[in-house]
Amino acid sequence: MSIAPKLQQFLDEANADYELVEHQPTKSSLETAKSCDVPADRLAKSILLDTDDGPLLAVLPSDRKVELSELRSELGHKPRLAGEAQLQSVFTDCDFGAVPPVGYGVTTIIDDSIGKQSDVYFEAGDRQSLVHMDRAEFSRVTEGARHGQFSEPSLVD
DSSP: OOOOHHHHHHHHHTTOOOEEEEOOOOSSHHHHHHHHTOOGGGEEEEEEEEETTEEEEEEEETTEEEOHHHHHHHHSSOOEEOOHHHHHHHSTTSOTTOOOSSSSOOEEEEEGGGGGSSEEEEEOSSSSEEEEEEHHHHHHHTTTSEEEOOEEEOSOO
16 A cells, blocks of 8 residues: 655645555546445545646546536636646656645645535545545645535446
């Protein structure tokens, strides 16, 4: 089990209460939720967006998709999905597709549906580990993030 060094440092400095959950390598957040027997709405996925104001990390449940037009209402302009090069330049110690929602100094917006969960899981920076914490702790470590409603159910099963 591993955790990205920047994420580890952030969680240590925040004195975060969490546990690491190991799983078989997966290719998507929905696959990860299934393999870990975690409800998909409790597994937060992070999507890096490019906005007029710089990078923005959108955090939403793994069973939902970003509705860019809703984010336009929240931000005042429509963001674009960030490219692979931008992802790699921000999340230098993370595997592609295993982006954590905290620890990298990126402006973050969290979908309101995350706050309805009793606990939250998220990628630890690799394709084999999740960070698990209760809702209150997740709220504490993401206290500087914006919140909004910008996701809709995904049609992918």
